[in-house]
Amino acid sequence: MDLSIVIPCYNEVDNVTKIQTELFPVVHQLAQTQAVEVIFVDDGSRDGTWQAFTTAFQQVDQPPNVTLKFERHPVNRGLGAAIRTGLAAAGGDIIVTTDSDGTYKFSEIPTLLSYLTPDVDIVTASPYHPQGGIKNVPKYRLILSQGASALYRILARWNIHTYTALFRAYRRQVADDVPFESNGFLGGTELMINAIRMGYTVAEYPTVLHSRVNGTSKAKLARTIKSHLRFQLQVVLPWHPYGMLLQGSNDNVYLYTNFQKRLFPSAGVFLSHGYAWNQIIRVSDQYLAQLDTGLPMTFREGTLVTGADKTVYWVEHGQKRPIKSAEIFEGLGLRWENVLTVPPEVLDSLETGPEINSLERHPDGALLKTAGDETVFRLENGQKRPFNTVQAFLSWGHTWEQVVTVGPGELQLYPTGLPVVPQKSFYGEYGDVTGIKIEGQARTRPLANLGTAIHTLFSKRPLQIKPKF
Missing domain, CATH: 3.30.2390.20 (Type VII secretion system EccB, repeat 1 domain)
Structure with a gap:
């Protein structure tokens, strides 16, 4: 499959005719040179969208290399969740996401794709680019979209003018590798910001944002503003590794991976993997009990640890290998600021391995x-x-x-x-975590810095900071 077009839909029964008359001619044009699939994701519509779309579009004669797919959420989960479902269902080397209401013209999809040159990973529609434009869009929508994009320009990349457009083209690797957690309107922005932070290249397609003709916008202004403010705070914090970190009512913290929860037996083990305390999500004990238990987490290979005796060790294959001297330590190019201080019982739990006393090779x-x-x-x-x-x-x-x-x-x-x-x-491996119940009455812990204090202002539940082990 060469090209996938993902179209999230929620209560869009009024746009059936518009999609039939404006989208499919473009799809048929694109299909002259490549295989094209169109994926409609019905996000729990209550107005008959699913039946209207499946009935109307399946009756349209399609060329042999055009495929239609229909995905459905039983309940409304939000735009971000619909994007995630669409990306997971897409088989194309290139994936286009676009609005179902025609706020960006379907006829512009070929032009959008022309900006996806070999050195570009994402192309985003950009009405706020100096060469872009806006037509008949309500002012309240512009306040949110333009304001959010202006802040992201400061926080992420100044030469990108629009961060909130759904109309984009992605390379397959971006969809596979870049995580985003929001189920709401923040989802598309979070995906692009995280892609930028991971080193992917973004180009803009200056175009015109139009007001929708049929139906009403589904954006909840106050909720969307709040989600953007919370995420913008995260943007200024360091990037952390992937993974779902879970904690119940006690101080145990787990990494959920391969359908198992794996306990971090100490703070040192947690930190050795590059995780941060503000990544931890509080869930119910009942939910945790339902998860299979895997082997406890261990120190990551190459972790530098020390204890009360000030000897520095290199963790390798489950053993702690003492480094003979400061000269050997520095001769290997190691840095003192990377050494973790751990309690004696944690250090004693590791078997002692051969001493590191040579500069010839690294472990x-x-x-x-x-x-x-x-x-x-x-x-x-x-x-x-x-x-x-x-x-x-x-x-x-x-x-x-x-x-x-x-x-x-x-x-x-x-x-x-x-x-x-x-x-x-x-999220990339297992889809959205619909079964997790976030606990609303988590225990308050001392805030580590001003950033976490600001974060708490925008959060109904206290941020989890450094649990005891």
């Missing part, structure tokens, strides 16, 4: 590069595995401060293994 878990090449490698089982993209590196919670620059001679000692692929997000 497994090391992140290496050479001065003449920006490619970063992770050592695993004696092999060097390259990170071919920035997003692959960041998705595992690594930081650039952990990377050691070595000479080309040492790098040649390690055979090259397979590239490290981006860690999949919870």
